[in-house]
Amino acid sequence: MWKNLHKALPYYLLFIKDEYFEISITDYVKIWIVRLNLDEFTSHLKESNLGLEIHSNELIENGIHMLLYPEELKSATVSNKEDKLEVTLCKSFGYPLKFKVLLSIGSQELFFQKIIQPLLKTIQDLHSSESELRSILKNKDKEIEEYKLEAGEICLRYLKTKPFNDKAHMEKHYRYDNYFGSATIPDGLLDKSVDIPKETMVKRDIKSEPTSQVIENDPVIPKVEIKEEHIKIEPQSALPVKRRKIRLNI
Structure with a gap:
């Protein structure tokens, strides 16, 4: 949760x-x-x-x-x-x-698996629950009207509730229809399984702290680059010496 x-x-x-x-x-x-x-x-x-x-x-x-x-x-x-x-x-x-x-x-993929998919499942569950309850309320109102037509009386007058107005209810709670319309959320999306290799996640997370230490020690990096450049210069300095030897032999 x-x-x-x-x-x-x-x-x-x-x-x-x-x-x-x-x-x-x-x-x-x-x-x-x-x-x-x-x-x-x-x-x-x-x-x-x-x-x-x-x-x-x-x-x-x-x-x-x-x-x-x-x-x-x-x-x-x-x-x-x-x-x-x-x-x-x-x-x-x-x-x-x-x-x-x-x-x-x-x-x-992880965001979908941890956030989006659970939210979609919750929305679908609430929508199904609402539809079921609306159906029950409308059927109860029909039963009450039939009871009245058969000369039945409701004793608890002051506790009577108004008949359920399905149209007014849906006008008030309209967001599901605005976003999803009459279509339901596809079962394939709700049941979709996203493959996130655990080994990859573990290796990445274990390296997270040493990575932050490397960032803090950034001043060391220029020294390494200088050494590499110095190594490259040494073979170039030997070339003129070789040419001089060739000229002397000639």
Whole structure:
């Protein structure tokens, strides 16, 4: 279930724990994701809480609790770094506990799988529910009219409801028809499975933090380029010497 990361932030978090610890965050325009194994998840928690002496099991349990119940967080900060999203969560467990992690931006396929497809399924479900309830209400009104025609009386006069006005109801709730018309959302789209290799996602996410370190150490790069140019110059300086030897022989 997607949950608001923090009431002051326009981000939503989805946490899934199976073979990996999968953390997804979206602003409903983009999606970011990271997948960590147990050792990586534990390492992130320890690096986020240097100096905190606590048993690993308790650390992991509390870390999972932070991600499952973001509404209980004391604070949360989000920072965009190009195609990365740095997130820091903080919660009190009798002591302050932090969790800092870097997420990578997800593909369009991932956005469809995590955001669009669930929304389409929800819309379809609500539309089916509405249609069913409208049908029940109209049938109930028919039954009441038939009851009245047979000289039946409704005792609870003051609690009687007005007959259901289907036309007025649909004029008020028109958005589904505006976007989808009389057509239903295709089952093929609702059941579509998008192939996102887990191995690729894991490798990319594991490299995300070292990549940020390389960016911070950019001043080293010019030195490497200078060395390469210097190596190229050395063979050129040897050419004139060779020519002089040839002239002397002549």
